[in-house]
Amino acid sequence: MDVQRYISSGIIESYVAGLVSEQEAKELQEAMLQYPGVKQAVDACQQDMERYVQMFSLQPPKVVKEKIFELINSDDLVGQVTAEDATEKSTSPAMKAYTVASEFPEEEHTDGARSWRWVAAAAIILLLISAGFNYKLYTDKSELDSKYQALQVEQSTLMAKNQVFQTKLSDMDNMMLWMKDPATKKVMLPGASKDHSDYLATVYWNPSDQNVYIAANNLPEPNADQQYQLWAIVKGQKEPMDAGVFNMKDLEHPMQKMKQFGDGVIAFAITLEKKGGSEKPTMPIIVAGKTS
């Protein structure tokens, strides 16, 4: 660049008087950084301008100083327009140009403050978005938590049920094994009266382990104050021996365990007794069957 020609073009004087475009101001600022001669010329021109301006100096009213110091001491500068606000308000191209053109720190900091304002605004927006997401994630999590808890309850319920089924299954397995045992005898108890020859119950009895089970194949539901009672007619005993009462509802379990009997049972019989059973049979035999 021809520095001398640039200096003598009038650009510097126009710049100092606040008359250049933004583009010209930028060029001049770059030139000032690059060429000390340009910087010197600008400084000299600014001094000229300062001296020119000083010629119009006029003592301001004393009250102004008092007011300023009062405001500064009260430190109540809120609402007062700041230097950067004034810069922003400049709307004419010339003023803008001058603002951009001047390399005074005031304007530089203004740009800094402005960009920080943008950064702050962006940060706040991001914070709000993040807060929104957090809220959504939180509610989602709460929902999932309760769902998870429900699932846990359901799972433990299923586990418990499973446990029940397992137990039942193993019971039934054991029962199957027990029934397959050659020592286990199956005693059919058909209807004792001709009127009810279709009644049927089955007793499974194993003399070696003495277990007795009963299955009601076809017995009528008793009244609420009555219960079926199983009797064992045992060799050497004058009276039938109590083998326990059973409920029809319990017979929904296929088999119900009764009192134990070892060898010597000749026959089994069932009567319908009062609830809780009797010491001796008081009612007619409904079904009965011999063990051999």
Next chain:
Amino acid sequence: MGLKAKDQQVFGYLYDHYSPALYGVILKVINDETSASDILQEVFLKIWKSIDRYDTEKGRLFTWMLNIARNTAIDSLRSKAHKLDQKIQEISADVYTHTSQLTVQPSIDHLGLSKVLDKLNKEQRKIIDLAYYKGCTQDEIAKILDIPLGTVKTRMRNAIIQLRNLLKQS
């Protein structure tokens, strides 16, 4: 630097030293003593608030302060003009007439510079004043002074060179 500590004593000195010049600038822009006092107050509050940002390396303190005063005053002038719903053309016309009629005459001669003003060509003073005090654009100046747009910058340069020479002589 004492100013950076917002030392009130230093600020007081600053006020005493520079307020007449700043007041002069504001008065030249606004031509109204009441408004000028208010603006001067605003300007010094701005200086007080932003003095921390002033960097001695980057520019002259006086120019920095003048810049604040000039911008604040011109902004005030523009907002007032806007309130009165005046057109830019009218402002420009006002500027032209008022600069000669209402310019505050230098009341102090301590720098021995009033002679300089007398010697400065009227056209040269006008171009400096229109740009500096009224914030006119090159376009507006070209219209007001009725000169080609391309010669505004050279006219400005000549005006300030003339000013410089007169300052050297004084």
